[in-house]
Structures are given as C-alpha cells and as structure tokens.
Amino acid sequence: MATLTTPAGGAATTDRSGRSAGRHAGRRRARLDRRRLVPYLMLLPALALELLVHLVPMLYGCWMSLLRLTQFYIRNWSAAPFAGLGNYRASIDVNGAIGGDLLHSFGVTLAFTVLSVGLSWLLGTTAAVLTQHPFRGRGALRTLFLTPYALPVYAAVITWSFLLQRDTGMVNHVLVDQLHLAGDRPFWLIGGNSFGALLAVSVWRSWPFAFLCLTAGLQNVPGELYEAAAVDGAGFGRQLRGITLPMLRPVNQVLVLVLFLWTFNDFNTPYVLFGKAAPRSADLISIHIYQSSFVTWNFGLGSAMSVLLLLFLLVVTGAYLLVTSRRGDA
C-alpha cells in the first residue's frame, strides 16, 4: 500500500501557474498508472503459467468430455464426433458396467480417504502433543518422524512393495514366521488385502505431514496458558481439551482439507504399488480414470469422469469451508 501513497502531490499544489500544475498532474497520473501496473506485472508470470498448465487444460478437458474421443480418433482429434452428454450419462448410469465400476471405485476412494486422513491426523496429533515439551532426544525423534515425508514417493512406495511381497517380504515374515498370526502367507498386493496394504502405505507417508503442521501450530501456543491452567489445578486431560486442541483449530481446519484433497487425488501411491491395474478392492478413482483413458483409449469418457470428480471435490471443499468458518465465527 505504501508505494501508492508516496508524496507526489505536494509540489503541484503550490505551483503558481495553472498550466504548469496541469502538466505536473498529468505526469503524476502517468506515474500513478505505472505504479498501479506494478502488482499486475509481478503476478503476470504466475498467472501465465497457471493459465497454461492448469486453467486452459481444464477447460479443454471439459470440452473433450463432450466428444466421442475413442481410439478411432487418436490420429485426428478434431474429427471426433460430438457426443453431447453421452459420456456423462455412461459415467453416472450405475446400472451399466462403466457407471457401476465408477461408483464402486468412488466408494473405495471415499472409504480409503476417510480412514487414511483420520489415522494420519490421529497419529500426527498424538506425536505432536507427546513431543510438545522438551526431553532428551526430542530433536532426533522429530527428524526421524519426518523421514517418510521427505522420501520421494516412488522410492518409499517401491520399498513398501518389497515389504509386502508374499514370499520374500518383511510383513509376512513378521506376521507368519515370528508372530504366527496367520497360517497361510496372505497376499497383500492382489485381492482383498490390498485395501489394507494401500491404507498402511498411505498413512505411513502422510502422518508425518500432519505431525509437521501440528508441531508448528503448537509452537504458537503461549506457555503461560498452561501455567495458568496448572495453577487452577487443571490436569493433563483438561489442558488437552481446554487449551491444546482449541488452539490447534485453525491449523486443523487447513490440515484436514489439504490431507483430504491430496489423499483423494492420490495417484502415485497406488500406481507405484500395484502398477497400471489396481486390484478391485483398492481401485482408487485416479487410477480408475487413468485406466479408462489410457488403457482403453477412451479419452472422452475419462475426461467426463475427471470433470465429475472435480465437481465433487468443489462441492465438498465449499461445504467444508462454509461449515468450518461459520463454526469459527460463533
């Protein structure tokens, strides 16, 4: 703001001749106009890049969703016939094969996301609260906890896929050979167990981020609050409910939303863990759409599914922000 109110007017008002004053004012206006352009110039690169990579492709994707863009038109996109809402109709027809599979994938993704975000938040909060007050080795422990977040996704997930191998993996070695919890070696990367495997990997990767944000949030809680509460005789549980959790509310509002969006849209984890064909019980929506587009070469249908996914996320995010902000005001 400061830059717009620099003292440029003083000289002009004291000028004796009106003509000169007019000229000054003109020059001043030109300078003000240039000043007004400054923020836009600074935003221009960011805006141009977002337009090129996000917004224009998104609009283009919406257009593609209205075309019958199948393998027959791969060579010549512009010849693809207009399909109207045909792709959408196929996507939401839950009795048809395509719509039914999409609905199943959506249900799997929703369950996966709720569980993963819930567990990650719980572990992150627990660890952040337990490391709030200094003790020996706290710094090392924090560093250790952050390691999964720092690892590149694919390196971490490749390691997990090794751990989850049926015959040579660490997980079955512990469960079957050491703890004797199962008689037969279970499969983790195919069949029904793959949902649990995917969930474990996802929580392992995302709880450190919750821990990081909540630790940062806890540093903003004034220590006097706890001292005052202790004087009043409030115990650990009372302080947790009365001070810690309420003070973390603003952090949690953002954290839960970000985790939700990341997890719901997660492509990397299932793609590296299972390859291009995910098991049905772990058929996350991003993988499902990827398959519908690239494996079966039906890009129009894939685009329609993506648009539906985006609409869903918009509605959820809007509703979430509405509800959480209103509660905050009250």
Place this chain on the structure above:
Amino acid sequence: MREPAWLPWARRIVLSLLALFTLAPVYVMVTSALKPLNDVQGPFHWIPSRLTVRPFVDIWHTVPLGRYFLNSVVVAGTATVCSVVVAVFAAYAVSRYRFAGRRAFTVTVLSTQMFPGILFLLPLFVIYVNIGNLTGVELYASRTGLVITYLTFSLPFSIWMLVGYFDGIPRGLDESAAVDGAGPLRTLLRVVLPAALPGVVAVAVYAFMTAWGEVLFASVMTDDTSRTLPIGLQQYSTEHDVYWNQLMAASLVVSVPVVAGFLALQRHFVAGLTAGAVK
C-alpha cells in the same frame, strides 16, 4: 506442567511404536541394498548374513541410471529456481498491494491445488504437442515441458506460504526503503527478501521435493532421452526377475539428496509453515 504418573510411560511406549513403524521400511531399504541378489530372492531375514556393496555398483549398469539422475537433477533444479522466482514476485504483489482482482487471483491459484492431476494430464499433453507442431518449441517429451509443468505444481502452496511470510515483515521496512528512493524491485530484492530468507528456503525445498517425486506426468510426458528417475526405476524389474537389492540401492541413492536436504533445512520449513500456513 504437572504430569500424571502414567504420562511419561505412555509417551515412551507410543513414541517407540511410532518410531518402529516409521523406521522399519527404511531399515529394510538400507539392509536389502547391501544384500546379494540370492538373499533378497529368498525368505526375509532381519539380520543380513552377507553384506556387499555390489548393488551400488551394478545399479549404474543395469539401467542407464546416470542419465535419469541427470535428467531429474536438471528438471527439478530448474523448476525449483523458476518456481521460487515466480512465487516471490506473486507473493510480494499479493502481500503489499491492494489491487482489483487480488482476491480472485489468490482463490484461483489456491483452487488449482485441488484439481485432480488426471483431469488436465491429457489436455496438457495435447496442448504441448500442438505447441510443438505450431511453433517448433518442443514441450512434449522434453525437459522444458516437464520443468514448466512441475513449477506450476509447487506454485500455489509456495505463493500462499510466502504471502504469510511477507505479511509478517513490517511495512516500515518497505516505507523507509521507498523514502530512500528505492523502487518496488529494489525494495523487494534488497530489503524484504533477505528478511524472508527462511521462508524462501522452505519454499525452495518444497518445490524441489515436488518435482523430484512426481510420477504421473513423468510417466506420460517423457521419452527415452528425457526419462526421469521415477519412471527409470521401474526398469529394475523385468518379466522374469526383480532385482530387489539393486532397486533398494537405487531408491536409497535417489532419496539421499532430498532427505538430507529436507532434514537439514527442516527448521526453516517449520518456520515457514508457522508463518505462512498456520495463521
């Protein structure tokens, strides 16, 4: 703080379990990278019976890992530098100026964060191919295309974090610089940026990690010469064999730079989050 008697014990147990959960995969990654191929193809053992550094030598021959590594370094490094520069200017404008469209810009940029990647993957692919056909600028299957794509991935979060950081720097600094006759650019580079350095570092780390670990676009937008590590690593598994020891060694090698960088700079990262996100 007055603690109940059970709390120190609960803390020890819970934190130990969490440490175990966190560390076990890392332990397996490191030890398996030091095992001969026979040992990783048989039943799992916690303690390796034989140790060898062969996998760390072999990884460079089995797969052209050096080339993928170089591609990843160039792509992630360039994307990081560009992303930080672009984000600094945008964040400064949002933090210091009141202009028409300010709120619209912030909301638009932040909302791109929620787009499913799959939605714009294909259109972007088509746009890049068309730009190449029309102007001769190769974006598809080139490192340039990847750089442009990745740098926008980290932009929204970076801008958001930096706006918070800049907001925390007193305007008095800008004003006294303006009185001294410094223009907006000089003020930003000489006065505000140095004060916001930890935030800038945090944003750079975030941008690098984002570009280094991306899989989806790398799988579609690269060819043999521009291939980056996430896709290159898949080649350690053939139809018959998976070279798990080499795969673990390669995973370790590609992780060390980012993990070391992140852990070394984590304090700035937390400070940046505190200033930007946690408000």
